Amino acid sequence: MPLQKSDLSDAVINTYYAVRGPIVARAQQLEQAGKEIIYCNIGNPQALKQKPLTYVRNTLAACEQPGLLNISDNFFMEDIKEKARHILEQSKHGLGAYSESKGIRFVRNAISDFIKSRDSFDGVEQTADPEHIYLTDGASKGVQAALTLLIAEKNDGILIPIPQYPLYSATITLYNGQQIGYYLDEETGWSLDERMLEDAIQEALAKGIRARAIVVINPGNPTGGVLTEDNIRMVIRFAKRHNITILADEVYQENIYKPGARFISFAHVMTSMREQEVSLFSFHSVSKGFFGECGHRGGYMEVRNLPCEVIDQITKLQSISLCANLPGQILTYLMVSPPKPGDPSFQQFANERNAILTELAKRAKMLQEGLNSIPGYRCQPIDGAMYAFPSITLPPGKSDDDYCMALLEQTGVCVVAGSGFGQKPGTAHFRTTILPPTEQIDRVVDALEKFHRTWK
Numbered sequence: 001m002p003l004q005k006s007d008l009s010d011a012v013i014n015t016y017y018a019v020r021g022p023i024v025a026r027a028q029q030l031e032q033a034g035k036e037i038i039y040c041n042i043g044n045p046q047a048l049k050q051k052p053l054t055y056v057r058n059t060l061a062a063c064e065q066p067g068l069l070n071i072s073d074n075f076f077m078e079d080i081k082e083k084a085r086h087i088l089e090q091s092k093h094g095l096g097a098y099s100e101s102k103g104i105r106f107v108r109n110a111i112s113d114f115i116k117s118r119d120s121f122d123g124v125e126q127t128a129d130p131e132h133i134y135l136t137d138g139a140s141k142g143v144q145a146a147l148t149l150l151i152a153e154k155n156d157g158i159l160i161p162i163p164q165y166p167l168y169s170a171t172i173t174l175y176n177g178q179q180i181g182y183y184l185d186e187e188t189g190w191s192l193d194e195r196m197l198e199d200a201i202q203e204a205l206a207k208g209i210r211a212r213a214i215v216v217i218n219p220g221n222p223t224g225g226v227l228t229e230d231n232i233r234m235v236i237r238f239a240k241r242h243n244i245t246i247l248a249d250e251v252y253q254e255n256i257y258k259p260g261a262r263f264i265s266f267a268h269v270m271t272s273m274r275e276q277e278v279s280l281f282s283f284h285s286v287s288k289g290f291f292g293e294c295g296h297r298g299g300y301m302e303v304r305n306l307p308c309e310v311i312d313q314i315t316k317l318q319s320i321s322l323c324a325n326l327p328g329q330i331l332t333y334l335m336v337s338p339p340k341p342g343d344p345s346f347q348q349f350a351n352e353r354n355a356i357l358t359e360l361a362k363r364a365k366m367l368q369e370g371l372n373s374i375p376g377y378r379c380q381p382i383d384g385a386m387y388a389f390p391s392i393t394l395p396p397g398k399s400d401d402d403y404c405m406a407l408l409e410q411t412g413v414c415v416v417a418g419s420g421f422g423q424k425p426g427t428a429h430f431r432t433t434i435l436p437p438t439e440q441i442d443r444v445v446d447a448l449e450k451f452h453r454t455w456k
Contacts, residue, residue, distance in 0.1 A: 016420070017170045023404050027414040038444060040432040041414045043221070043386045045292030048435040050356060053291065055080065055349040056334050063087050063095055063330055077344040087330055095326040101319040103135025103300070104326075107333040111300050114336035119268035126271055132311065134301045135324040135332060138294075139251045139285040142301030144171050145317050146247055146281045149310070150212045151177035157204050158247075159197070159214035163389060163421035163429070165221045165249070180204040180211055181422055186391065189380050190223035192216070192231050197238050213245040214238070219252040219263070219384025222421050222431040224364070226261050226384040232269045236278055245279040251299070254289030257361040258383035267304060280304040286331045288386065290356040298328030298335070360386070363434040363441055370445030376452055382434065389418065389431050395456055400428040406455055411447040 005013070024041050031037045039047065046052060058076055062068050062084035069081055076084070088094060090106040102108060108130040119126035136142040147158065147168075157178035160168045164181075172179050182200035184190040201211050216235055218227040239246050248266040256263055267282055285299035303314065323329075338353075339346040364382040371379040371390045379390035394403060400417040408414050418429025436444055 011174050011176050015170050015174045017166050021416070021420060023401075023408055023416065024414060026405065027408055030408070030412070035412055037408075037412045037414055038436055038440060039414050040436060040444065041416045043288060043433055043435065044294050045288075045386075045435055046294065048433070049437050050292045050435070051352075052293065053349060053352050055339060055345045055352075056291065056293070056331065059083050059087070059334055060327060060330060064327070066094070079339060079343040079345050083334075087333065091326070091330075095330065097326070099135075099323045099326060099329065101315055101323055102131070102133070103324055103329050104333075105130070107135060107329050108133045108300075110333050110337045111302070115265075115267065115302065119265055119271065121268075122272070124268060124272045126268060128267070128302065132303045132306070134303075134314065134318055135329045136283075136299045136301055137297040137324045137328060138287055139249065139283040139299040139301075140167055141297075141321075141324070142281070142283045142299060143167060143247065143249070145301065145314065146213075146245075147171050147175055147177070148317060149313065150245060151175045152212075153210075154178070155209050156212045157209040159200060159211055159244070160422075161192075161215065161217060161220070163222050163418065163423055163431075164215070165217060166420055168215050169422070177212075178204070178209045180209060182214075183424060184220070184223060184225070186380060186424075186427075189383070190220055190225035190389075192227060192235065194234050194238060197235075201242055211242060211244050213247055215247045215249065216266070217249040218266075219255055221249075221252065221385050222387045222389040223380065224382040224385050224387055224389070225380075226256060226258060226263070229264050229269060232264060232266055233273065236266070236270055236273060236275055239278045240275065245281065248280060248282045250282055251285040251288045252385040253284065254357070255360065255386060256384045257364045258381065261383055263384075267302065270304065276305055279306050286328070286335050289335070290353045290360075291331070291335055292356075293331050296328045296331045297325060298331040299324075300332055359438060360434060363436075363438055364388075366438070366441045367432070367434050367445070370441065371448070374445070374449045374452055377448075386433050386435055387431050388434065389421070389429050391418075392428050392430065392452070394428050400430060403428070403455070404430050407448070407451050410455075411451050413444055413447050413451075 027037045058080050111133050112128040112130045115128035116126045154176050157180040158172050159180045162181040162183050183196050185193050253263040282302045287294040339349045368382045371377050376393040377390045379388050404417045415430045415432045
């Protein structure tokens with residue numbers, strides 16, 4: 001008899017990833033049948049017509065096919081040729097060979113320099129050890145590695161924000177851990193409240209669940225909130241008080257739209273506090289920001305305040321997969337070492353980067369205002385990241401899953417029900433990206449308004 005579903009582990013059966021769940025599967029069926037679908041379900045910029053950066057793709061092309069460097073003096077700008085030759089020289093065997101398990105050494109050195117530059121301000125002189133940096137296939141693989149280390153027994157729990165990105169709930173379930181949800185305060189723009197953290201951890205303890213770590217997503221997915229330095233300090237003190245590790249998901253650090261707001265890393269604040277007793281895993285990716293290179297699966301994980309024997313275990317885990325893919329590693333290198341002022345490629349790179357970020361900020365404002373113009377909708381400010389998470393009023397007996405499926409069937413707009421991210425009981429939401437081309441935003445809002453007004 002072939003393998004049956006009943007033969008599979010409960011962990012696999014119970015794992016659910018809403019971002020690519022039944023609503024998206026139905027959207028693909030409708031699209032194959034000829035219906036136009038606007039995919040607002042996932043942060044996949046280039047699938048929604050964001051163009052790749054010329055500098056990035058030209059450098060990667062030269063690395064993938066070094067013969068291109070010789071066909072014409074004018075085919076690539078001079079700094080691109082120099083960068084590609086440097087990459088090929090430092091990687092030794094090109095992009096078709098395995099690298100060290102942690103990732104190519106010169107890439108890790110460049111990430112170290114990037115972190116030092118990013119985090120050295122307000123009197124803080126940042127350091128970053130390249131031996132504590134791991135190249136990963138997107139930030140997701142880093143997160144999964146960290147959770148593999150942390151979940152040792154079935155009563156081990158991970159604090160995750162509610163709402164959260166389903167990578168966390170799905171992976172915790174898959175690894176037989178326990179989710180400890182802490183609510184973000186929607187009424188204050190999805191802020192993080194210490195009382196809610198304490199309530200969550202005490203409730204878990206009462207159930208016999210041992211908290212091992214807290215996940216913080218900054219800027220927030222799906223909420224769009226951006227943490228203040230005071231918020232970050234509070235989380236670090238909370239983690240120290242309860243002897244738990246911090247997992248800082250910082251993949252949207254370039255996506256800040258609120259005037260006057262800025263991204264501040266957990267590493268910066270931890271260094272400013274001279275905190276050495278709280279372990280920190282930080283994650284970054286080429287998939288978001290203004291790169292949008294989701295398909296290349298590049299990213300890194302940096303770890304702090306871990307003993308050597310734990311570092312050795314992380315390296316062992318990385319070794320099982322041999323290494324992260326090499327094109328993704330090179331994209332990560334290009335993300336942390338872009339052209340400098342005066343380089344031939346700089347102006348084009350800066351123009352393309354600024355155009356993307358300006359357009360995203362415009363779309364965030366358009367979508368926020370458009371959603372708030374719909375009776376029965378309420379959308380908090382989209383200060384960062386790539387999403388809106390509006391609350392919606394529903395007819396009695398209806399769920400947000402019902403709503404999102406009906407919305408898809410009637411309008412072709414594909415969003416994800418808030419229940420897939422977590423939400424307070426008695427509330428209903430959905431997540432939508434801000435990524436559709438600007439000319440489609442009004443269409444999306446108009447479709448939502450007409451649907452919401454008539455759906456029963």
